[in-house]
Amino acid sequence: xxxxxxxxxxxxxxxxxxALFATHAHAGKTLDAIKQRDQVVCGVxxxxxxxxxxxxxxxxxxxxxxxxxAIAATVLGDAKKVKWVPLNAQQRFTxxxxxxxxxxxxxxxxxxxxxxxxxxxxxxxxxYDGQGFIVAKxxxxxxxxxxxxxxxxxxxxxxxxxxxTDYFKSINVKIKPVVFEGFEASxxxxxxxxxxxxxxxxxxxASIRNKEAQKPDDYVILPELISKExxxxxxxxxxxxxxxxxxxxxYALLEAEEYGITQANVDQMKASQDPPVQRILGTxxxxxxxxxxxxxxxxxxxxxxxxxxxxxxxxxxxxxxxKLPRGLNNLWNKGGLQYAPPIx
Amino acid sequence: MHSKKRxxxxxxxxxxxxIYQAVAVAAIAAVVWFLAHNxxxxxxxxxxxxGFGFFTQPAGFDIGESAxxxxxxxxxxxxxxxGLSNTLRAAVVGxxxxxxxxxxIGIGRLSRNFLVRSLCTGYVELFRNIPVLLQLLxxxxxxxxxxxxxxxxxxxxxxxFLSKSGMSFPVPEWEQGHLVTLAGLVVxxxxxxxxxxxxxxxxxxxGDARPMVWPALAIAAIGALLGWLVGGAxxxxxxxxxxxxxxxxxxxxxxxxxxxxxxxxxxxxxxxAEIVRSGIQSVPWGQTEAAGALGLSRGQALKLVLLPQALxxxxxPLTNQYLNLTKNSSLAVAVGYxxxxxxxxxxxxxTGRAVECIAVIMAVYLxxxxxxxxxxxxYNARSAIRER
Numbered sequence: 104x105x106x107x108x109x110x111x112x113x114x115x116x117x118x119x120x121x122a123l124f125a126t127h128a129h130a131g132k133t134l135d136a137i138k139q140r141d142q143v144v145c146g147v148x149x150x151x152x153x154x155x156x157x158x159x160x161x162x163x164x165x166x167x168x169x170x171x172x173a174i175a176a177t178v179l180g181d182a183k184k185v186k187w188v189p190l191n192a193q194q195r196f197t198x199x200x201x202x203x204x205x206x207x208x209x210x211x212x213x214x215x216x217x218x219x220x221x222x223x224x225x226x227x228x229x230x231y232d233g234q235g236f237i238v239a240k241x242x243x244x245x246x247x248x249x250x251x252x253x254x255x256x257x258x259x260x261x262x263x264x265x266x267x268t269d270y271f272k273s274i275n276v277k278i279k280p281v282v283f284e285g286f287e288a289s290x291x292x293x294x295x296x297x298x299x300x301x302x303x304x305x306x307x308x309a310s311i312r313n314k315e316a317q318k319p320d321d322y323v324i325l326p327e328l329i330s331k332e333x334x335x336x337x338x339x340x341x342x343x344x345x346x347x348x349x350x351x352x353x354y355a356l357l358e359a360e361e362y363g364i365t366q367a368n369v370d371q372m373k374a375s376q377d378p379p380v381q382r383i384l385g386t387x388x389x390x391x392x393x394x395x396x397x398x399x400x401x402x403x404x405x406x407x408x409x410x411x412x413x414x415x416x417x418x419x420x421x422x423x424x425x426k427l428p429r430g431l432n433n434l435w436n437k438g439g440l441q442y443a444p445p446i447x
Numbered sequence: 448m449h450s451k452k453r454x455x456x457x458x459x460x461x462x463x464x465x466i467y468q469a470v471a472v473a474a475i476a477a478v479v480w481f482l483a484h485n486x487x488x489x490x491x492x493x494x495x496x497x498g499f500g501f502f503t504q505p506a507g508f509d510i511g512e513s514a515x516x517x518x519x520x521x522x523x524x525x526x527x528x529x530g531l532s533n534t535l536r537a538a539v540v541g542x543x544x545x546x547x548x549x550x551x552i553g554i555g556r557l558s559r560n561f562l563v564r565s566l567c568t569g570y571v572e573l574f575r576n577i578p579v580l581l582q583l584l585x586x587x588x589x590x591x592x593x594x595x596x597x598x599x600x601x602x603x604x605x606x607x608f609l610s611k612s613g614m615s616f617p618v619p620e621w622e623q624g625h626l627v628t629l630a631g632l633v634v635x636x637x638x639x640x641x642x643x644x645x646x647x648x649x650x651x652x653x654g655d656a657r658p659m660v661w662p663a664l665a666i667a668a669i670g671a672l673l674g675w676l677v678g679g680a681x682x683x684x685x686x687x688x689x690x691x692x693x694x695x696x697x698x699x700x701x702x703x704x705x706x707x708x709x710x711x712x713x714x715x716x717x718x719x720a721e722i723v724r725s726g727i728q729s730v731p732w733g734q735t736e737a738a739g740a741l742g743l744s745r746g747q748a749l750k751l752v753l754l755p756q757a758l759x760x761x762x763x764p765l766t767n768q769y770l771n772l773t774k775n776s777s778l779a780v781a782v783g784y785x786x787x788x789x790x791x792x793x794x795x796x797x798t799g800r801a802v803e804c805i806a807v808i809m810a811v812y813l814x815x816x817x818x819x820x821x822x823x824x825x826y827n828a829r830s831a832i833r834e835r
Contacts, residue, residue, distance in 0.1 A: 192796060193792055193795060193796060196799060196801075197801055200493055200495060216797070216798070216799065217799070220495070220496045220798075220799055221495060221799045222490075222493035222494040222495040252690065252695065254511070254612060256783075259780070259789060259792045259793050259796070262797075264508040264509075264793055264797075265507045265508050265797060267508075267509070268507060268508050268509045268519040269507070269519075272519060278509070279509070279511050279512075280508070280509050280510070280511050281511050281701075281703065281783045282510075282511065282783055282785055282789055282793065283780075283781070283782070283783040284780040284781055284783075284788075284789065284792060285781060288584070288587075288781060288782065288783065289783070291588065292587075292591060292783060295588065295591040295592055295611070296591065296596045296611050297591050297611050297612075297702065299597075339493070340493065340494050341492075341493065341494070
């Protein structure tokens with residue numbers, strides 16, 4: 104098994120080492136470095152079904168994973184040219200700060216503190232989430248307000264703990280958090296009955312109920328969402344070109360869905376006379392040049408990974424194991440929040 | 448005749464030694480300065496904010512168990528204090544229990560009874576050869592699987608509840624009378640100390656060995672009892688009560704605390720047992736025979752001849768085990784016990800001050816270890832051979 108102690112020491116040494124030994128002069132721009140080593144280094148979750156997890160053959164799959172693949176397709180022309188670095192919650196920011204990874208695509212919530220004080224930039228939201236609760240059905244709890252004096256299991260190193268405290272303070276209910284360092288230990292403690300409730304992002308709850316519960320039907324997810332959790336990739340400050348490329352790769356995936364460009368029809372769409380489609384696929388204006396890329400940058404991302412809707416559907420959507428509704432993550436013109444600035 | 452001037456020469460060994468030492472110190476200082484400077488410079492260049500200013504800001508998270516009242520609007524430094532108190536609680540309880548259990552098992556390994564001897568040997572070989580982290584997780588999950596949920600808490604004795612949420616037990620309600628009891632105990636302890644001094648002096652003077660342990664304990668107990676009676680013999684206890692979702696009131700320990708304490712105790716006791724065994728065996732058999740020849744009983748021989756010599760061998764490695772136990776308590780975070788490392792992890796994530804948080808943890812463990820080592824060295828010096 105992976106031992107938390109090992110992870111802790113790895114985390115500490117990374118945290119210390121990253122700051123102590125890294126020299127501040129960077130090897131040129133991030134993009135140059137990526138092209139030189141012919142690989143994008145992507146920080147992902149150590150294992151969160153639907154977002155980033157290694158399958159039985161050792162291939163990484165998930166929504167966060169697909170975003171990195173799209174970036175690799177955009178800048179290197181091949182979605183497979185990614186080196187995966189699984190990171191726990193404590194390691195993630197230091198790994199990005201110290202230059203160990205080029206981009207952090209690890210279900211990370213965008214907050215002011217993280218954007219403004221860590222030397223990092225938030226890019227674009229790839230998943231609109233919110234924190235919720237899961238309880239055992241037989242406890243007959245139907246609302247978070249009934250969790251008076253309850254013990255709530257939670258994993259440390261996330262924004263979750265603070266949201267939990269804020270929410271129960273605002274409704275004047277006392278609860279007792281039981282904080283675990285490791286994901287496995289916290290989930291196991293909940294399912295063995297140590298806590299009356301478990302809390303994390305709603306997408307995580309669905310993932311846990313599906314993967315970890317012996318009988319998923321014995322558990323219910325409470326209706327309350329107590330926080331806003333916009334998740335997406337982060338990059339290091341100080342390289343504005345790279346920041347722009349990551350951001351616009353995500354926008355391109357959204358634009359592709361909006362204009363009906365899919366993995367299957369992307370080749371035919373090249374013949375399209377629709378100006379926005381022509382701009383996305385690089386058949387008229389060269390939008391790639393402005394990003395320091397070639398004109399087929401977005402074409403390759405869609406061709407190799409699919410548009411945003413396809414990525415969502417494949418990993419977390421109603422037909423996947425997680426069965427999450429599209430909800431807030433629908434396009435803006437279909438009742439959701441996903442709104443990409445135009446590519447022009 | 449030696450004049451100072453003549454001693455000072457580039458060729459003298461003392462001077463060269465001094466130069467080597469100065470160079471070594473300078474090299475170490477330079478490395479430390481480089482690391483510190485480079486870290487700060489790197490963080491500044493990358494726009495990472497640093498400093499300990501965040502310590503006075505509100506923490507914003509709750510802590511599951513705490514020795515004193517803590518609210519999420521309290522500052523970070525108070526959260527660290529809660530973590531430190533939890534670490535100390537686990538370490539102190541662990542050290543005491545480990546010493547008792549380890550001594551018993553160590554003596555058991557030398558037993559003439561085959562079963563006792565084999566069981567103790569089996570214990571040592573089993574627990575010292577499994578990584579402590581696995582043991583912690585094992586105890587935690589065993590406790591969690593084995594105990595019923597809090598709504599069906601076991602109720603083995605009146606006032607005691609045992610469930611996945613921990614163990615609740617009655618505690619005395621605070622009254623003025625307890626203060627008088629405490630005062631009585633202090634007077635009793637002073638009396639016991641005085642008795643031991645007198646008895647010791649009498650032994651030195653006349654060679655008449657008077658009992659040292661039981662009368663002293665009795666004097667201390669009588670002092671406390673008198674204080675309790677004078678204080679009005681308070682007996683009120685606060686009992687835990689069962690609610691809908693949990694058990695409240697009374698004293699309580701969580702399964703996390705139980706798992707950490709049991710795990711660390713069982714693991715470290717296997718090492719302490721070996722130390723105690725080797726310490727006793729290090730005293731030559733001739734000493735036992737000589738004590739017998741002098742007419743000392745088995746108990747007297749153990750107390751007056753064997754143990755004082757064995758302790759000199761036992762204490763230094765025992766100190767190491769105490770330090771190990773304290774440091775291993777940092778693994779408590781794996782089973783959800785809110786120790787210093789757990790609090791620090793949360794803080795690190797909310798503020799992003801990685802270097803600061805890790806530095807605080809390192810400083811605290813270093814201090815704890817140095818204090819423990821200092822106390823044990825003092826005790827070691829006390830029990831060393833006094834030459835007359």
